[in-house]
Amino acid sequence: MNVTSRLMARRTMALLPQWSSRIFSVDLDGAPLYFAIQEKHQGTEVPHVFRRVQQYDRCYSLLVCSSDRVRKAKFYWELKDRLLRDLPRECNLSPMSSFLPNVKDSLIKGYVLKDSSKSSSRTEGLLRHLIQHDPVLVCSYLRGEDGRPWTQHLWSHAEGSTMETSNNYYVVPSEAPEYHPSTLNIINSDVFYSFREAYEVLKKCGDIIPEATSVLELLSSRLEARRKPDFPVIVIEGLDATGKTTLTESLRDTLGATLLRSPPQCLSPWRARFDQEPPLIRRAFYALGNYITAEQIGQEATKTPVIIDRFWHSTAAYAIATAVSGSVHNLPEEGSEVYRWPSDLFQPSLVVVLNLDPEERKRRLMDRGQGKTEEEQELDQNQLFRLRVEEAYRRISGPACVTVDASPSADQVLQQVLLLIRGKCHL
Numbered sequence: 216m217n218v219t220s221r222l223m224a225r226r227t228m229a230l231l232p233q234w235s236s237r238i239f240s241v242d243l244d245g246a247p248l249y250f251a252i253q254e255k256h257q258g259t260e261v262p263h264v265f266r267r268v269q270q271y272d273r274c275y276s277l278l279v280c281s282s283d284r285v286r287k288a289k290f291y292w293e294l295k296d297r298l299l300r301d302l303p304r305e306c307n308l309s310p311m312s313s314f315l316p317n318v319k320d321s322l323i324k325g326y327v328l329k330d331s332s333k334s335s336s337r338t339e340g341l342l343r344h345l346i347q348h349d350p351v352l353v354c355s356y357l358r359g360e361d362g363r364p365w366t367q368h369l370w371s372h373a374e375g376s377t378m379e380t381s382n383n384y385y386v387v388p389s390e391a392p393e394y395h396p397s398t399l400n401i402i403n404s405d406v407f408y409s410f411r412e413a414y415e416v417l418k419k420c421g422d423i424i425p426e427a428t429s430v431l432e433l434l435s436s437r438l439e440a441r442r443k444p445d446f447p448v449i450v451i452e453g454l455d456a457t458g459k460t461t462l463t464e465s466l467r468d469t470l471g472a473t474l475l476r477s478p479p480q481c482l483s484p485w486r487a488r489f490d491q492e493p494p495l496i497r498r499a500f501y502a503l504g505n506y507i508t509a510e511q512i513g514q515e516a517t518k519t520p521v522i523i524d525r526f527w528h529s530t531a532a533y534a535i536a537t538a539v540s541g542s543v544h545n546l547p548e549e550g551s552e553v554y555r556w557p558s559d560l561f562q563p564s565l566v567v568v569l570n571l572d573p574e575e576r577k578r579r580l581m582d583r584g585q586g587k588t589e590e591e592q593e594l595d596q597n598q599l600f601r602l603r604v605e606e607a608y609r610r611i612s613g614p615a616c617v618t619v620d621a622s623p624s625a626d627q628v629l630q631q632v633l634l635l636i637r638g639k640c641h642l
């Protein structure tokens with residue numbers, strides 16, 4: 216190793232402080248399996264994940280690292296498609312992450328790549344290209360010989376050539392952490408707790424997503440002084456096809472109220488565009504939508520009661536449920552700061568969540584027969600995702616939601632919600 220190469224290798228390591236304190240998590244068949252690394256060879260136990268990849272000839276990991284969080288999010292979002300397109304057919308990808316246990320914002324995402332193609336040249340050529348041009352750290356994993364454990368080798372690149380670091384790390388089993396790793400980065404990456412945080416993300420996107428600038432222009436006049444509304448403000452929440460539109464329109468007519476929604480109408484031209492973006496950008500867009508709706512509430516609630524079709528609960532619950540995989544036990548625990556209401560966002564007088572049996576919801580979706588967003592399809596197909604969204608709704612606090620059974624007739628649901636409104640809001 217010459218001096219430049221040594222420097223490059225050190226710089227690569229510096230990108231990941233406390234490399235050997237990190238835990239690595241690989242999602243195989245939806246369940247995370249953990250391993251750690253050690254500088255010294257102790258014991259011979261092979262982590263479960265490496266027993267599962269034995270049949271592959273070669274194994275690599277790619278972790279996306281960049282201090283520019285917009286670039287990092289975009290690159291990670293596009294990486295999977297790129298790998299699936301360019302890698303040999305015999306390669307298999309699984310989501311992977313690395314984190315410092317219980318350290319917020321320490322999560323780094325990536326993939327484990329298992330390769331059983333005849334030759335390593337195509338895969339390694341692609342990996343070399345990636346570390347030269349993109350914010351990615353590559354490691355290869357080698358099966359130990361003579362009873363020695365697997366080793367991890369970090370790749371670095373200098374002066375036109377790629378090399379593996381000479382100091383190897385031994386791969387060892389690790390306990391599952393107390394909290395699911397994806398909960399570490401939710402705050403201000405998936406859920407935004409202030410106008411400023413969400414605004415900053417869209418501002419940084421301006422040069423790569425021109426639509427972000429148009430959205431920001433709509434926001435420039437916001438943040439007028441907030442005053443307590445004269446009339447009650449009631450939010451109706453629930454999964455798609457639970458009856459929100461039907462109920463909010465009936466409430467509007469019965470109460471002589473103004474009906475608003477989040478995201479507001481003025482964001483419609485850009486919604487489909489932001490739905491294609493990675494969670495960091497997509498969620499910032501929806502978060503800002505709530506602030507625009509809050510502005511409209513401020514104006515309307517001086518004149519009439521206001522009914523809102525979706526608001527903050529939707530933004531936070533879907534974002535949390537998407538960030539975390541697997542069962543509801545992987546969600547941040549009840550009472551976690553992840554479920555708190557943003558301190559600068561208007562708080563409605565009442566939030567009602569419509570709850571519906573999954574089979575009846577499916578029936579209503581079929582009857583309606585409209586196209587579905589990817590997230591709606593996911594809700595349909597993935598019952599764990601649906602359970603996570605419902606549980607996240609329930610855990611959000613300040614204001615908490617009141618659950619109403621949406622299975623009776625539309626009129627019965629309306630009467631039930633009117634009772635709640637009259638009890639809580641003295642209408």
Ligand SMILES: Nc1ncnc2c1ncn2[C@@H]1O[C@H](COP(=O)(O)OP(=O)(O)OP(=O)(O)O)[C@@H](O)[C@H]1O
Pocket residue numbers: 453454455456457458459460461462579580582583621622623624625626628
């Ligand atoms: N209480 C009810 N009983 C039976 N059918 C209902 C009831 N409420 C609504 N529906 C029907 O279910 C379908 C979905 O209702 P609606 O569009 O109001 O749901 P939604 O929650 O607004 O959906 P989305 O979030 O996807 O817009 C519609 O066809 C509607 O007529």
Ligand SMILES: Nc1ccn([C@@H]2O[C@H](COP(=O)(O)O)[C@@H](O)[C@H]2O)c(=O)n1
Pocket residue numbers: 455477478501504505525526527529530531533534588590591
């Ligand atoms: N305040 C909101 C409203 C919606 N979302 C996201 O949109 C999807 C559901 O919207 P529908 O128009 O289909 O009802 C859902 O996937 C949410 O992610 C949001 O984030 N915030």
